[in-house]
Each structure stands twice: as structure tokens, then as C-alpha cells.
Amino acid sequence: MRVGSSKSLPPSPTTYYLQSFMEQTPGTYDFSAFEQRWQAYWKKNSTFRTEPTSCGKPKYYVLDMFPYPSGAGLHIGHPEGYTASDILGRYKKAAGFNVLHPMGWDAFGLPAEQHAIATGEHPALQTRKNIDNFRRQLQMIGFGIDWDRELSTTDENYFRWTQWIFLKLFRHGLAYVSEKPVWFCPALGTVLANEEVLNTKEGPRSERGNHPVERRPIRQWVLRITAYADKLIEGLDALDWPDSTKRLQKNWIGKSEGAEVTFQLADIANESLAVFTTRPDTLFGATYMVVAPEHPLISKLTTPTQKAAVDTYIATVRNKSDLERTDLAAKKKTGVFTGSYAVNPVNGNKIPIWTADYVLMSYGTGAIMAVPAHDERDWEFAKEFKLPIIQVVGSKEPIDVQEKPWTEDGPMVNSGAFNGLSASETKKKITADLAAKGQGKLAVNFKLRDWLFSRQRYWGEPFPILWVSQSDYAKIPADSEIREFLPKQPVTCQINGQEVCAVPLTSKQLPLKLPEVKSYQPSPTGDSPLSKEPDWTEVWYNIADGETIAQSKPQPGPLWIKASRETNTMPQWAGSCWYYLRYLDTLNNKEIVGADVLKYWGNPDFYIGGAEHAVLHLLYARFWHRFLFDIKVLPTPEPFQKLFHQGLILGEDGEKMSKSRGNVVNPDVIVKEHGADALRMYLMFLGPLEASKPWNTDGIAGITRFLRRLWRLAVDETTGKVSSKVNDTAAEPEELVRELHKTIQKVTKDIETLQFNTAISQMMILMNAAEKSATIKRATVEDFARLAAPFAPHVCEEIWQRLGHKESISTAGWPKLDESKLVETTVDVVFQVNGKVRSTTKVDKAISKDALLALAKADPAVQKFIDGKPIVKEIIVPGKLVNIVVAG
């Protein structure tokens, strides 16, 4: 660190003093010099390059959620998780594992595209700059990453496999096109997945940017994730994940079991109305039915006298903004009678059919049987429209269902032959009875919706799909190479009034690259910027081998048909769905991942990232992984066996860090002022890894002091040689030896369980003990350095070298615990009277219970409280305490 180095100005008195005091000696703790030196050393020697699968060592794959390389650079939250995984990785390496700790970039995405729209600069350029900056920042913090395996989702050799997986999904009927209304964000100019839309007080908003979103019918690619709903729930059980995340996914998938019941219509023959219910037991209490305003039968159900009212209602609902429709404050139920009646299959009662927007077309059958006595929503509606409320489930205490719905279980009442039975028995019996009559069956429903997979953007993976006419589709030869990915059922949709069919490229034609475009601006109608590039979109397509050539050229031959490319691109989640696989084999041009490396490395042993991805990335990635397992590409059904979420680092004010609050902590500044080691260790010392905790720049002083004390323990600050305190022949106090082994034990265990804050505390305790001792053995200092190295690798490398070692400390192994050194001959025992501590005494560990009790009774501080009182009970816990219980 140079101060006052300006040549043009004479040194001021202040800089003169600073210069004299900051003068470099060979022993100066000059973190910025040695941090840079060791980072260069690791790079030059590929210290953290993963060893080949043939190395004979057990593998350990530690994975960070890779970052989106934003223009803002690294956030302080990034190095929190990355330091945790780095400590684990460095520890495992020391413990003899072949460690894979890779890093990459989730680099497709909207911010780069918005920057492109604003500046005209190609998003790839901006992305490259951002990646370079992120890499620089990560290297500045000294992460032990195998940079040879760096990847970006925007690399052609990466996204060709993203496209390949999509084509596999397409081939297996799991990708289709839908024109149902979807969330569209005018500000972002694109549609969003359900998972990307937040319900806020102001109404539905985009997760990114908090812009208002609205429902629009736009043609979309959709992935049939619902086909995996059951597997995605079941798979959770065996995973070592935070319970909260498992629960979140479970709730998001939202499995509910019940029955589908078919109601005959009283006045319309050949039509029936199916409903989904989780409470078939309450069927006798169904007093009306409700169909969603969008229900396909609505016009048939509506009688002429009700037509005007129903039409008006449907129009009102349609014109209702999503804001109004989801406004929970104005929860008052609305609806209109259709004029039709249904017949209750259990008792033949005629019940009216209403339409109301509290019934959603997107769930179940879009119609319900309403049991107001036992459902809050139905109860509110019945009260609003004065419909009958009939109790069919009883309770222990008398209740009045006219006052309030009863949603608990109880014996059946008013239910004919079922009276007196429990609700659960009745459920089974009624469903079985209905099934026998062909009027019902067991049914399962999920809240999970299919995954909206296309975006009207430029900066994403293009779909390797083209649209052709139905008649051309029929010409595809039986032995065509495009059958590699052709689905059994054609995927069709309407484009410009034409019925068209989707055809795939083949593996040979991947990757399908993005064309250069004149403008990145999406159209307000929801068309991608790619749609404005006819040279790219309009092609001749060879139905024998999938080759394409621009339509501006003459038709090359009879097998070539007119085709237009899909112009949507994939969402950002696509690339992050499988990147953990590609790290195993980044350079493989033939396969997504080679079988041999896959066999050795398998899945990540440890995966760390923010809890904000609990339902998005982590659900999508599980879906893809499970699919690839089902089609035998992968040997395991689940990608991430052990998952951990680091907590948020809050600003110094305890609020979430944000530019607008002005409480953002910049890692560059911290590293410059305090060093990478101090940043890493302090992030880990702040508190439990999983907890959200405020940053406090003042606190870093404690870590800096610790690191400098560690330095001074080993190195003489003036000479730079090994400290004269380090002495191989002098004896060490027993307490220091014991503390060292206690520290080996605790740091090892705490790293394994990710309790880095307490590991650091223990090292500080060891430091306090080491400084009290007049001399310290070289072996002790070496063990100390090896324990601290995963946390503060730079200073420990420097110490290791000054102690005379030639190799990196990362190759020096892990200190061995000698349990015999932990044994203590004397222990502190507590004497209590009536559970209150009255005295503590040092005793021999082997002391008998009787002797210990006698000691307690003889203690004057104890006697004072038991004197003259009858002893009721004596509890003796050897090595811990004596508790004497007295009466009075």
C-alpha cells in the first residue's frame, strides 16, 4: 500500500507521518500485496483445477447458484454464499477429496436487452463486459474455483444443449402451444410465467421491475410441468433441503384429492356438469352450483329470461381489471343466476346453477357444487344472494350454520343413509356409490399450472422450431431425420388465420443462433424483435434432414417446403435448469454430458443459493432433471440432494439493501480497505449462514485484528522471518494443546454443518490461548494456519510459505485430531440449591458421586442455604453439577 506517492506535490506533514509509519518492512501485514500475489499464484498453478476422474480420490461437487452478471457488479450477498461454498470446497480438498467448485453465468435475460434497446449496443457485448467484471470481482475475493470449467448460458456450445433438451421435451409431447390468456407486461414488452408475477397491494406486478401486468390471449409455448406434479411432490421427501423450501414447493404444486361428481341437468338432455370437490361427503348440503363466467357451457345453461343479466355479468367480469378481480379488500361476492337447474345425484333435488367470478375456469372443471354450510366462500355467496344453507356435518358443540360456516369434521346429519357416519367414511362411500352409478370418480387436482416457456424477447435461446402448413407437414417422409424430435401428435396453432404445424430442427443443426437485428425493441402487440427479420424467419425447410435456407433464395428442390421460424425465445430459467450438468463436461461437443464423467461426479453434493429461487429455478430444474431421468439421459431422478439457502445481508440500517435506500455495501470497497480475507471471514462471522443479518462495517475491525494477530503469531513484523515465539523445543502449556485440539474438533464439525460463525469464535479462543503462551510450537502454528486457510486463504498461504513450505497450503491436508489431547483431569462443577447456582468448584473428573455430594454440602456458600432445612432431594450429575433441594 503506497501513500503520498504523488510526485508533483511536496509531501505534506500528514503524508510524511503516514509514510514513516506505513513504511514497508519484510514483515508488514500488507494484505493487498499478498492477496494479489496468491491469486496470481493460484491462477498460474491452476491450484483449484479439478483432478481427472481417474485420480482415485472420492469426489465432492460443491455448487453455487450461478449469478446473473448484472451491470451493477457483485452484490455483497453473492460473496456470502460463495464464501460458504468455498470454505466447504477448500476444506474438502484438504480432507482428501477431488473437489469440483465451478462458476458460470446465467447471462441471457432482460437487463442486457433493455440496455441494448437504450443504447443500440449488442446485448452480447454488454454481457461480455459484465461477465469480465464479475469474474474480476470473484477472483479478487480469492475463491478456489476451477475457472477452466467456466460457462455461460449464452455460449453457443452451451445453449445448443438447452435447445436439445427443449426438443426432447417437444418430442415427448411435453411442449405445446396455447393461446389462453397469459400475463403480459406492457412495460417489459413480454409475457411472464405465473411464477414471475407477484400479487401486490397495487394488483399483479412483474417480479422484475414491479410493473403492472395484465391478462392477454397471446400464442405461447408451454411446458407440461403438470404431468410431473406428482413426481415433483414425491421426490421432495428424500431430499436434504430446508423444510420451508420443501413446503413452499409442495404448496405451490398444491395437490388436492377429492372427487369429480357429475350433475345431470334438469332441463337439458345430453349435457351434464362435472365439478371437482374435496368434500364429496357434503353432497347432501349442496344447495346450488356455480360455473365460472368463462365456462364453455355457460351459453347453453343460460335461459332466455336470464340471458341479458348473464351477458352483462360476463362482460363486466371480462372488463374487470385483474386489479379489481383479485382485490381482496372488496371481497363481496358477485354472480348471476343462469336460469338452469341441476339434479343432485344423491337425493334428486333440483338446485339452481349460478355463474360467479369466485369460481376460476383454470382450476378443476371450472364449476363447483356449493355447500354454504361448510365452505366459507359458498357461505358468503349464499348470504349475499339468500340461498339456502343446509347443515350436513355435525359438531360436538351446537352450532348455527346460518351464522357462520362449519368447516371442521363431525358426524353426518341430514344425509339420509349416511347420518352418523364420520366425514371421512362418508367421503369414501359417497364417491364409491357415485362411481357405481357412473356419476363420479376419485379425482386429484393441482394448483400448479403448465410452465409458460416463451418470451417476446431477443436476448434468449431461440426455439429450434419452424412452422409449416398442414399439407406440407403430411409430406414428411417416414425415414426423415427430423423424426429424431418429431412428436407423435403434431403441435399445431393458428398463425395469421392459418392452421400451422411445428417441425423441429435436428441435432445436426444445433445450435440455432440468434440473428443480428436492426432493433431490439419488442412490438407493443407482443411480437418478438426476431419477427422483424424476414431473412432469418422465412426459410426453405428440408423435410428429409431439417436443413434450412433463406426463402430469398430459390427453392432448392422438391423436398424443401416453406417454413417460418418460431420468433419467441426461451425464458431465462431455461439455461439455469441444467447448468450443473454441463460443468462436468463443458467442452463436450457430442453429448450434453459424457457418461463416464457423469458416473464419477453425479449430482452436486452441496448446492447453495438464495431462498428466492425456492419455487422458480429449483422447481423447473427438478422438472427437467426428472424428465431427463425418465428418458434415460440421467441416472438419478433428483438434481440437488443437499440444498442450503444463505440469509440476506441487510444494509447497516437493517433494511434490505437497495440503491434507493442508499445502504448498498460494495465488495470492491471492502476488499480495497480491509482485504479479501477480512471480507470473507467477516461475512461468515456475522451470524448463522441461513439467517438474514445486517451488515455493520465497524464490526470488520474484530476480524482484521484476528487476522493480524494470526500473522504476528507466525511472522516477526520487522524481519518478516518466523516469529521468535515459534519454538520447536520449548514445551507448550497443556491448556494450549487442549485448546488446539478442541479447535480442530470444533472447526471440522462446524464446517461440515455450515456453522462458520462459531468455527471462527473457536479460532479466536485459540488465538487468545496462543498469545498467553510465551512460546508456541511450529506444528501448532501450522495446524492453526491450516484450520484458518479455508476462511482466510491468502494470509494463511503467506504464513505457510514464511514457515518454509514450498507448496500451497491447500495441498497441506487437514490437521489431525488427537482425542487423547482433549481429556481433562479436572472439571468445574456447579453446586446448586433449589436449582440456583450457589458455588462452583474445580474437582477431579473421576470423583465419586458421594464425594462430590459431600463436597457440595461442605461448601460454605451451599451450607448457608441448606442450613437447618430438611433435604428433600439430591441430584448429582457427574462432571456437571450437584443440586440439593430443600424444603421451606
Next chain:
RNA sequence: GCCCAAGUGGUGGAAUGGUAUACACAUCAGACUUAAAAUCUGCCGCCGCGAGGCUUACCGGUUCGAGUCCGGUCUUGGGCACCA
């Protein structure tokens, strides 16, 4: 409304049912220094001169003994939200 997590000194936090407040930060006092920085030492939950009493959001329970287990309340944070 439903589901979940968390409430411990001035601050971040520690504690297999067994000495609550480890380890740090900050403040204060002292040593070194012409001085400052750095470094080192000490004090540091509340009340009390003391003996001692009280204290882990609040109320109750189990236990010889509860921050820890059980029941209830409050507060904060997160998720879901007309999912039949």
C-alpha cells in the same frame, strides 16, 4: 384469512434440558506515545453500598432444573391467497 420461521445485553450473536450472555463490535478507563494511529490491559445485562435479588417478547404448564420441551398471547419477517 391460511402455512411457516424468529424474538437473548447498547449492537452482531453463543449456549447436547444442567454456570444464560461464549466470541466479537461499540462505549468507557488505563499502559505505550510529544501527539495521533496501531498495539496491549481492564470494566462492560438490570436493581442493590453489600448480602443478595431480577433477567432470554409476554402469560401459564412439565421438571430437582427451561432460552431450550408443552399450551396460549403479542410482535416482526417470509410464503400463499376466492385453488372448491
